Amino acid sequence: MALLDTSSEDLVQQATPPTGDVIVVEDLWRTYDMGSEQQVQALRGISMRIKHNEYVAIMGPSGSGKSTLMNLIGCLDTPSRGKYWLNDQLVSELDDDQLARIRNKEIGFVFQTFNLLARATALHNVELPLIYNGTPAAARIERAKESLTNVGLESRMYHKPNELSGGQRQRVAVARALVNRPSIILADEPTGNLDSKTGIEIMALFDTLHAGGNTIVLVTHEPDIAEYAHRVVHIRDGEIFSDEPSKRFR
Numbered sequence: 001m002a003l004l005d006t007s008s009e010d011l012v013q014q015a016t017p018p019t020g021d022v023i024v025v026e027d028l029w030r031t032y033d034m035g036s037e038q039q040v041q042a043l044r045g046i047s048m049r050i051k052h053n054e055y056v057a058i059m060g061p062s063g064s065g066k067s068t069l070m071n072l073i074g075c076l077d078t079p080s081r082g083k084y085w086l087n088d089q090l091v092s093e094l095d096d097d098q099l100a101r102i103r104n105k106e107i108g109f110v111f112q113t114f115n116l117l118a119r120a121t122a123l124h125n126v127e128l129p130l131i132y133n134g135t136p137a138a139a140r141i142e143r144a145k146e147s148l149t150n151v152g153l154e155s156r157m158y159h160k161p162n163e164l165s166g167g168q169r170q171r172v173a174v175a176r177a178l179v180n181r182p183s184i185i186l187a188d189e190p191t192g193n194l195d196s197k198t199g200i201e202i203m204a205l206f207d208t209l210h211a212g213g214n215t216i217v218l219v220t221h222e223p224d225i226a227e228y229a230h231r232v233v234h235i236r237d238g239e240i241f242s243d244e245p246s247k248r249f250r
Contacts, residue, residue: 045082056218075107
């Protein structure tokens with residue numbers, strides 16, 4: 001019995017992440033079965049760490065694995081092999097319901113296509129994550145208003161998406177990402193549907209959020225957008241090709 005107890009303790013120690021960073025991935029693989037005994041290795045043993053209040057860009061061409069890595073970091077998918085800790089919790093071994101709770105609590109998503117409800121006001125769109133986690137109505141309205149104010153949209157709270165510019169819609173999406181006060185903001189091509197001037201405004205907003213203490217992971221294929229981050233991780237053929245400070249911070 002003593003041997004079994006010792007073995008269990010060793011397993012717990014092995015499952016403990018080596019640091020207290022917000023994101024730790026170790027030897028992460030993702031394999032997709034394509035039928036007819038064919039497999040695609042989208043990720044091939046990726047290991048990386050992201051500290052609290054880091055601003056990291058993940059870059060790579062189409063098919064490089066960056067979207068797969070984003071889905072794993074965002075708890076939208078699970079790895080075929082390897083381990084992923086988010087805030088010291090081993091999320092790579094959680095089931096779908098547990099992952100959904102982690103997503104709602106720990107991760108704020110900003111997508112290229114905004115993903116707003118067309119018939120809902122900006123305020124209601126920002127409220128949605130709080131509705132899902134059961135926050136009482138008065139508290140969630142107050143927090144949604146605060147979040148919209150923080151992105152400069154206090155005067156547009158009751159406008160619907162078709163009454164807002166592209167940049168304003170993306171600001172609503174950012175406000176929604178912030179409303180749960182998540183551990184990380186995960187932004188997937190956040191300027192992809194915006195003109196260059198509006199894109200610069202949105203990236204300036206991310207600079208402000210980072211300066212305020214947010215951890216930001218930015219997924220992009222655009223080098224000029226990646227340079228807003230402090231660190232750039234290049235993915236190629238499912239592996240990390242380079243991981244270094246951006247040119248602005250060398």
